[in-house]
Amino acid sequence: MRNLKFLSKLKNEKSLKSVEPSDEISKAYLIKSDKCLQVSKLALEAEIYENAVSEAYYSIYNTVMSLFFKCGIKCENHSGAVILIKEIFHLEIQHMIFSEFKKDRIDNQYYIPILDTEPINKEKCNERINTAQRFCIELRAYMGNLTIQDINDIRQRFEEI
Numbered sequence: 001m002r003n004l005k006f007l008s009k010l011k012n013e014k015s016l017k018s019v020e021p022s023d024e025i026s027k028a029y030l031i032k033s034d035k036c037l038q039v040s041k042l043a044l045e046a047e048i049y050e051n052a053v054s055e056a057y058y059s060i061y062n063t064v065m066s067l068f069f070k071c072g073i074k075c076e077n078h079s080g081a082v083i084l085i086k087e088i089f090h091l092e093i094q095h096m097i098f099s100e101f102k103k104d105r106i107d108n109q110y111y112i113p114i115l116d117t118e119p120i121n122k123e124k125c126n127e128r129i130n131t132a133q134r135f136c137i138e139l140r141a142y143m144g145n146l147t148i149q150d151i152n153d154i155r156q157r158f159e160e161i
Contacts (some may be wrong), residue, residue: 003083007161010080018158021072021151026143029066033059033136040129049125056132057105060098063136067143071154078102088157091142097135104128 010016040055064081067089068074075081082102086095104120120128146154 003087004161007080007083007087010075010077011161015076016080016084017074018155019069019072019074022069026066026070029062029069030140033062033066036062037129037133037136040132044122044125044129047122049120049122052125053101053120053128054105056129057101059132060101060135063139064098067139070143070146071151071158073155073158084158088154088161091139094135094139097131101128101132101135 007016036055036059040052040059043049043052043055061078061081064085065075068081068084073084073088075084079102082095082099085091085098
């Protein structure tokens with residue numbers, strides 16, 4: 001209930017709205033997602049783990065944006081995007097992963113670790129990148145299987161917010 005109120009608030013603020021579905025914009029977000037994943041892997045190799053995790057998050061985020069534009073949804077709020085995956089698309093597992101990555105990204109981008117400690121190690125970072133890669137592959141497969149009727153149903157649920 002609280003999530004739906006938040007989405008409704010975003011709609012009222014015009015941060016969340018219905019747009020024409022766009023395969024072109026959807027594909028552009030997938031390209032952006034691929035680049036973020038590449039940068040994440042480069043940061044891992046350079047042992048810059050905090051940035052690697054942030055870029056892995058943005059790979060997920062851009063794949064989600066691709067899904068939204070494929071279905072004609074524009075969302076300018078990261079928390080709203082996480083909620084939509086659960087409430088409109090009913091993707092529980094993806095919601096949990098997306099939510100967890102969002103928290104990691106915030107922790108790594110905005111908080112300073114204790115001196116001489118790393119907030120994340122190489123193994124954990126590598127695991128996060130692999131999870132992000134699987135997430136993106138699975139979400140792309142989901143998008144590839146969407147029918148026109150599925151998109152219409154998603155848009156209908158979105159309009160009911």
